[in-house]
Amino acid sequence: MANNYLSKECVTDFLKANREDFQQKLLSEAVNVRGKISDILEKGNIDLLKNAELVAHYIVENKEEELIAFAKVEGIAWAQHALTLAFKLEWVHAIRRTLWHFLYQYDEQFGEDESPRKTFFDLEKRINDNVDQFLNNFFISYSNYKDEQLMSQKKLVQNLSVPIIPIHSTIAVLPLIGMIDSYRVNALEEKVLMEIGSMRIQTLIIDLSGMADMELDVLFQFEKILSGINMMGCKAILTGLRVELVRKIVDSGIEFDSLVEIKGTLQQTLKEHL
Structure with missing residues (x-):
């Protein structure tokens, strides 16, 4: 059998x-x-x-x-x-x-x-x-x-969510749109510092006018990114700060003044630099 x-x-x-x-x-x-x-x-x-x-x-x-x-x-x-x-x-x-x-x-x-x-x-x-x-x-x-x-x-989303746009040989614009969470801010840090080095950016204009919100822990991480940009020898300019975000920054005790230059609008900043 x-x-x-x-x-x-x-x-x-x-x-x-x-x-x-x-x-x-x-x-x-x-x-x-x-x-x-x-x-x-x-x-x-x-x-x-x-x-x-x-x-x-x-x-x-x-x-x-x-x-x-x-x-x-x-x-x-x-x-x-x-x-x-x-x-x-x-x-x-x-x-x-x-x-x-x-x-x-x-x-x-x-x-x-x-x-x-x-x-x-x-x-x-x-x-x-x-x-x-x-x-x-x-x-x-x-x-x-x-x-x-x-x-x-x-990886595709990271590239789309951190669109660094060169507008001059040494100047680039980074428009941030939508919600910035911990995952996206990590991607932001990695790509921004890398692109500053590879593109030899001397001035990075970060426009926040289209950003929905930023949690407190993300704000502290964003401060570190600005510090990193500074250490790379690049000048950071913030534009389009909304009232709600300004209040949150003030309440948190974070001070961006020594790290960045703050302008009202992206259009105003582009006129000054181009």
């Missing part, structure tokens, strides 16, 4: 010979996914039924390298097309249940009346370990792709 039960060629042939029944059983196990088969194929060019058969064969044949490689490819594909992870999880568990169903059918058809206990548990461990291996590598691949995509988007 043991030779039949663990013979990968025979079990694979059995699955191939019963492909339609395998697919029907799989669809009956994946209640929520079966109605999305066509949508997933159309949206991500992912053939769930064909891929399920491939995964089942890799699992049965214990082809660990092929299984892991395919899981990684699948993870990237699902991440690229933003497909629902809940569907994938349900689908893989449906493959697990369907595979066990057909292994039972195979054993009932070709095995002895009673399966040796050790043979069964060895097979159970191998099949379930392989399914878990697929799931783990799928989710790691999916997560890594999303993390890389998120990091790329963060």
Whole structure:
């Protein structure tokens, strides 16, 4: 019995010979996914039924390298097309249940009346370990792709949120728009000091007229940025200070006077320097 039960060629042939029944059983196990088969194929060019058969064969044949490689490819594909992870999880568990169903059918058809206990548990461990291996590598691949995509988007946002605009060989304008939080002020510090050095900026005009608000802890960090600009040998000019922000600066006890020159508007400052 043991030779039949663990013979990968025979079990694979059995699955191939019963492909339609395998697919029907799989669809009956994946209640929520079966109605999305066509949508997933159309949206991500992912053939769930064909891929399920491939995964089942890799699992049965214990082809660990092929299984892991395919899981990684699948993870990237699902991440690229933003497909629902809940569907994938349900689908893989449906493959697990369907595979066990057909292994039972195979054993009932070709095995002895009673399966040796050790043979069964060895097979159970191998099949379930392989399914878990697929799931783990799928989710790691999916997560890594999303993390890389998120990091790329963060870098893009950083560049857009800290737009240093050169208006002269030694003069640049930095318009700050919207809310400045701790994450954005860190990006601001990194890019401003770097750009002052690389662009050889001698005067940086920081316009705050479009800025929504700045929390107290961010104000203290902003003071450090102004100090850093000063240490780089660059003159900082603040324009567009709004009443609310001025009050917050006064109440905080922070003094920008020694670090920056303060002007009323960006237009006024540009006239003076150009």
